[in-house]
Amino acid sequence: MRVFNAILAALAMLPAAARAQESTAAIAMLQKALPPCALNCMVELIPRSTCDLTNTTCICTNAPLNEQLGICVLGGCTVPESLVMKNVSLTMCGAEVRDNTDLPYYIAIVGSAVTTFFVFLRLFLVFMPGGKRPGWEDGLIVLCLALCLVPGGLSGPFKENGLGRDLWYLKPEQITNILRFYFIGEIAYLQGMGILKIAILLFLLAIFPDKTFRKSVYVTIGLCVAYCITFLVATIFQCTPVSYSWTQWDSLHEGTCNNIHLQAWMSAIINIVLDVIVMVLPLRQILNLKMNWKKKASVLSMFLVGTVVLVVSIVRLQSLIQFSNSTNISWDYVPSSYWSILELDIGIICACMPSVRGLILRYFPKALSTRMTKGSHGYSNGLGSDNKFSRNRAPSGLSKSDFIPLVNVHTTEGGIRRELDA
Known part of the structure; x- marks a missing residue:
């Protein structure tokens, strides 16, 4: 794309007669920057417009021309070629390069x-x-x-x-x-x-x-x-x-x-x-x-x-x-x-x-110390339990290994104990 911009800049500096003489050479050089299908669209449509190939500002601001170029490219180019053309045109017009990576x-x-x-x-x-x-x-x-x-x-x-x-x-x-x-x-x-x-x-x-x-x-x-x-x-x-x-x-x-x-x-x-x-x-x-x-x-x-x-x-x-x-x-x-x-x-x-929460209850018991029970089933509120703790009675049809009651876990000098409401 830098090659393309350099070509346009060089052409713009030439006198009008020289530009006409250099058009063929410029188009040949542009073949390196654009896919053939896109280049054909530009060569065909730009001369029909009020712009010439060296007038970047005119090309970028001419809405009808850009619409015609878009239709031409979509109709004659593959998707990858169309993306190359869009890259060239946006670079030529100084569009912002966004990056949100x-x-x-x-x-x-x-x-x-x-x-x-x-x-x-x-x-x-x-x-x-x-x-x-x-x-x-x-x-x-x-x-x-x-x-x-x-x-x-x-x-x-x-x-x-x-x-x-x-x-x-x-x-x-x-x-x-x-x-x-x-x-x-x-x-x-x-x-x-x-x-x-x-x-x-x-x-x-x-x-x-x-x-x-x-x-x-x-x-x-x-x-x-x-x-x-x-x-x-x-x-x-x-x-x-x-x-x-x-x-x-x-x-x-x-x-x-x-x-x-x-x-x-x-x-x-x-x-x-x-x-x-x-x-x-x-x-x-x-x-x-x-x-x-x-x-x-x-x-x-x-x-x-x-x-x-x-x-x-x-x-x-x-x-x-x-x-x-x-x-x-x-x-x-x-x-x-x-x-x-x-x-x-x-x-x-x-x-x-x-x-x-179980870790906090284990090492900082005062931070979340509460007491609660659930009526008929008689279990209280902690969310950590293990097989070394005494367990509340599990409902019929469930094994003790299937049931982890909500308990409060507290640390004491003698080890771990579970606090339940009396």
Whole structure:
């Protein structure tokens, strides 16, 4: 593009007669900067306008001419050639070169680091001496972290290939790479969100013994499993061949695709519905706890912090709708990319909050010291428990290993004791 600008500048300095004599030579030199189809459009249309080839200002401000050039290029050039032409024309006209590559990169890096720290705290509660007995939910949280680190790890390649820059400034291979990374990251995101909900639901099974409630939880787990399987298959095979998901942009490859944008909207909407179900399920159980309103509000606030995930899910859906109409995917995908990462990060952090509370109760018992019971079942409020603690009586039909009562954990000189209301 610098060659092109240098040519125009040199031509502009020549007398009018000399310009006419040098036009043929200039056009020959421009062949190095423009694809033949685009050059033909310029050579054909510019002389018909009120501009000449050396008048950059006239060319850039002549709206009818630019509209005709756009139609000509779209009709006679491939997509990659059209992008080269747009790059040349915008560079010639001094358009701003936008760069937003840092924002999604740093959000992914910081989010991954903070999420890893919270998962580490959760695992510390499990593996420390006298800690909480590990459960399936802990393993699923670790799996969620691994899936979360996939888009986090791709943030570097995304940045290197130009995510956050305008499409016409990128090389064809960079555009293909961005779409390939998007394909991988979308699979990791969908599976991570589904598995995260299952982990939270398994945690609810461990602390609430009500039979009707548990049946509702099992049904919701089934819905989450169906969500994971359905959208895993639908995403992998959204195009035939699979590689067409990241090569279709140039219109040079053959293949077919489902309505990818509709599929993304459906997955986002179902994800939001499942978020609402998971958030609402424990509310009745918590409200039935016999405690004063301040203590009840404290426990509710820990569960309702999941509303942040719900809000992020809605914002992400909005960004997906805007992205569906994009012709500048490397720029317009930025909001969808970081909202997807933030949604999964915040969800994992919320799932780890009860464990963080358990650690605070273990080492700073006065900070969260409360006493509460739930009438007929006689359990109290802590969120950490292990097989060394005495357990409340589990409801009939459930083994003791299936039931983790809410207890207060306190440290004493003699070790660990559980404080229950008399």
